[in-house]
Amino acid sequence: MTAFLVRRIGFAFVTLFAVLTLVFVIVRIVPGDPAQVILGDQASREAIEAMHERLGLNKPIVTQYAEFLGNAVKGDWGVSMVSGRPVMAEVLNVLPWTIELTVVSLIIGVVLGVPLGVWAAVKRNRFFDYVARIASLLGLSFPAFVSAIILLFLFAIEVHWFPVISARSGSLGAWAQSITLPAINLGLISAAYITRVTRSAMLEVLSEDYVRTARAKGVPSGSVVWRHALRNALIPIITVVGLYLSILIGNSVLTEIVFSRPGLGKLIVGALNQRDYTMLQGMMVIYTLAVVVVNLLVDIAYGFVDPRVKLG
């Protein structure tokens, strides 16, 4: 397990390094001078050069790159070109909102999706299976912002059960009210993915010899499905859920916009609109970190679920 983890962590670092490099390159090949963007068209030559110096853009490109990597490692991502506050502080400020939303919706997705998928597989080609397949296909066809708008329209505008702007906190009631619609939106889409992958993984496993053996030796049917089969179906489920998390991150951006909820999504869209390059760099780093951490967690989960992985 240790060797396996060390290799995975090594790969995670390579990924992080590659993305940081990519971020650095992207930000610099963009047409347009950041200093000009910040100062506007009327800026004098001297002002632009002063800004270059402040942003470190007058240094050789290799030095810039080294400083960029060094600062990224130290957690210093510079200051926002728009607000003047440290990027790190701005990101950390809204990060809990996004983490909270993704975690709650993933829980909804797993709690709904796994049982539905197992049930659909057990009832293969029966009415329930048919409904579950169509419903999950429909669910994962929804662009996250379309389902969000429909939920907002139905439950916040037509029926005033929830606030139109989901940015409240403080009491538990206010928190629950503000997270419910966004989390249901992402949770239902997650459930659609998880139902599908659980169903197909279970179908594969249920036809295996050991399942038949378990049945033959008289293990109760429920135990066969939930203990013998589901445990072995977990690997492909975890793989797809891991891949799905990157979709979930994208979907959370759209959901945060529709529900006017603070979070990374609103931060990145604001940075895009205002061409806040340092903020964008920082956001790229945080998203990459998120992806790398998620992949590591998925790898560790493999080890727990399937002892054979440790050897691999």
Next chain:
Amino acid sequence: MSDLAAPVAPPAPASSALQATLRAFNTNKASWIGLAIFLIVVAAAIFAPLIAPHDPLDQDVLDRLKPPSAEHLLGTDYYGRDTFSRLLYGARISLVIGVVSTLIAMAAGTLIGMLAGWRGGRFDTITMQIMDMLLAFPSLILGLIIVAMLGPSIENIIAAIALTSVPPFARIARAPTIAVKGRDFVEACRSLGFSDTRILAVHILPNIFPEILVMGSLWLANAIRTEASLAFIGLGLKPPTPTWGGMIREGFENILDSAWLAIAPGVAILVVVFALNLLGDGLRDAVDPKLKNEA
């Protein structure tokens, strides 16, 4: 996961592989429904100038934010433009961006995957690790940053979506290439003096083509959704060009009193994406039941 997708199918002539696929496809009603809906949308997009009751850009300040009526089937927007007509023209943008970016991703991904599988060794390892990184990165975020940096022109949007869709095609093309590479008939081709290019193009590509087509239909759905998402965020083609995502963006500003403006294009996207997913799902089962593993 990629190993699961490796069909160990014999290098049967392409025609019989296609025939078997078509036969299996025939029995799947859901995919026929998906195909029919998609073709209707394509027809509506092509014949938009004939079907549309109004000019999609025609403004009429006296007819602003009108609810659906006989004159305006889906009402009018903030500028008094006919929503139904804009929806028809918007389909063109969605389909063109979706189809072109998916075709580019298909071609590039298949080439990369086949080369990686064919050459093996370090080239294979590095290429596929890059693909895995690209796959792990949230494609919407990557697309968003690329389009924001380069500007929301149709070429940039297509490039951004195509880039994020390359990895799945590379993965699906690589495994069968490796499987076929070691077979006797490839050795025979080599001893006959066939070039690598010829072996890959004539003897390997036809075998993996059905699967690439399946992935194509599923990723076309994804590309259309991504384009709409980018436009909703404000990174679509510039107004007044009607795009579905852009219409939702504009409609969302009037959600409190004119909800149909945001919901009508939303349903349009949903219908197309759902139709393509139905189609792709049916095709996938037809091509290889084993592929059901990949959700």
